[in-house]
Amino acid sequence: MTVSILGAYTTKFGELWERSLTDLISEAGKAAIADAGLSKKQIDAVFVGNMLSGVLHNQEHLGALVTSVLGLGNCPAVKVEGACASGGLAVHNGYLAIQSGQYDNALVLGVEKMSDYKPEEVTYALMAAASEEEREAGLTFPGLYALLANAYFQKYQITEKQLAAVAVKNHYHATLNGKAHFKKAISIDDVLKSPGVADPLKLLDCSPISDGASALVLSRQNQPGTVTITASSVATDSLSLTGRADLTSLAATKAAARKAYQQAGVGVTEIGVMEIHDCFTIAEILAMEDLGVFAAGEAGRKIAAGLTSLTKQNKKYPVVNPSGGLKASGHPVGATGVKQVVELTNQLRSRAGKQQVDRANLALTHNVGGTGGTAAIHILQK
């Protein structure tokens, strides 16, 4: 069964001190249902993506919270969690729900409220995505991704400037996005001179701690011109980096991509626009190679040459993270995987404003949990 995207909406991402978890749920949920042109009664299932509300705020049971806040009566609702891939997994479950034939219209809502907590509380809470041995070793997420960056540096010719180029590109894109967390263009020099976080990653190599909510209405209704999901795939890998054969590639991304290309019956060169999980600059480099956009060891140089930038659009490579990505548009973890699909739905509907990509034909989202313990990939088309 074809799964259509009837409605798509995201709140602004950022440090939204004046907005609560329920404020964000209310704004995103209502707007996505309105965008779909449906009434609340037509929504017959809800899938919520969230990671941290339990650990940070002792609020679980978000399925029932969302139906309460939105006034959806006795509508079935489920919370889905897979660390920073929680949003992508919620989309996947919404997709399965429509395909099952049990539900006609599913609301998929990703939400995270992070900025009300002390940074050390958030750092601790985020390590819930990693393994017990990594937590016991005192690692943090920047530390874990720094290990991946160091392994990559050892294997391939790459410079810190090439890492920085990912941040520069995504910050530039975010200046065009009214809902982005950061709207400040930065230079290579700004990145290189920013404070070190976990060598070789500097402050401007890292995505921020953000608040935000994003929502989609998925449906079995299929009208001509509607954006559809042509592939929805998920893969896992060892939770801990110690279980990996190779630290210069994420096997979960590779496995999910292989399946997604097969499901959609497309090759990577046909895809004109992507939203990629760039929680750290090294993550976008790994993703570009694991998704097959560039050959292993080449992504740093190619990204630095502008080949995936809005400013140098071409027919060979996709524009990557036109929203600004996690790096600059923000990373409210449970919302991210949903927001990527919202963003590309807007691209395919030619409603992306200043961020609009010319070759918005086929689009791909890539959402990662932990250091690649989970990957969720969606391919959309119009």
Add this chain to the structure above:
Amino acid sequence: MTVSILGAYTTKFGELWERSLTDLISEAGKAAIADAGLSKKQIDAVFVGNMLSGVLHNQEHLGALVTSVLGLGNCPAVKVEGACASGGLAVHNGYLAIQSGQYDNALVLGVEKMSDYKPEEVTYALMAAASEEEREAGLTFPGLYALLANAYFQKYQITEKQLAAVAVKNHYHATLNGKAHFKKAISIDDVLKSPGVADPLKLLDCSPISDGASALVLSRQNQPGTVTITASSVATDSLSLTGRADLTSLAATKAAARKAYQQAGVGVTEIGVMEIHDCFTIAEILAMEDLGVFAAGEAGRKIAAGLTSLTKQNKKYPVVNPSGGLKASGHPVGATGVKQVVELTNQLRSRAGKQQVDRANLALTHNVGGTGGTAAIHILQK
């Protein structure tokens, strides 16, 4: 598409001090796959039900943890959460996954490790299932269910002895279950003399804090004689009791039951055996009425008369909680909804040993999150 249950297994429930979360996952997952007669490679999706691992142990991302522990490679995996209904929701998502045609064989695994933490930590963590206003009011779950009990006492003629009769029945059933948390028969007097927890609920009106894991293999394979899921339904309601029109009934149970009976095309009188969410004795009384087994206000008297007991089997009413239910078999919250389906699969396969019910033709499970914020119902048949 028909969804079959090929494999079913539960660990012992109880205070399993010597077993870790991963030990429980390993035992239940491997045994369910073996029971299904499948190899690990044939499992192509995993759905994990868990509520408390994040809040109590800072371990989220259980999808990838389960595939890591079981050696399932890059198999897709998702954690599903809906408070104490997390297990039932995991079964529902596994059911949708098979029905979607995307997956052939899904492992559904519910797990919870609670006894390693201080009782006040667990009490706090469980309140994550409730609303912020209920937490701020200082309520606990026994307190919330006591409010329901008091509303019921005010509306209907019922005695504390009738509440106690639920515990006595379920404790007796658990003496026949080798995997139950408690294996001690109790008397009405024992319940009435047990310490008060939240008036009118006493210690022996409450389910315990347990560890355990339960797992199922769901499949599109459908051989004659295999147990199948003929209905899988979920409903929600306001998270907070303040949002309810009526405190003597759970609207989520009623809504999910209505849909389940319709899906399966059966009436409640055709169902010979049920596993019901008796987190407190009052909860089984409400469930019996909300599921339509007894008329409103009559369940206390009918249960006390033994009409749903293994000892007085009859053709008019089902045997309820032959395992001992949450009350006596134990309540590791994320496992409970899965264990109910395991238990009734064994009943329909005539493998329930001393707990075997004569009229094991059609079976129903009922799993509740919070005070009825979520309800998940499954109907099985052979």
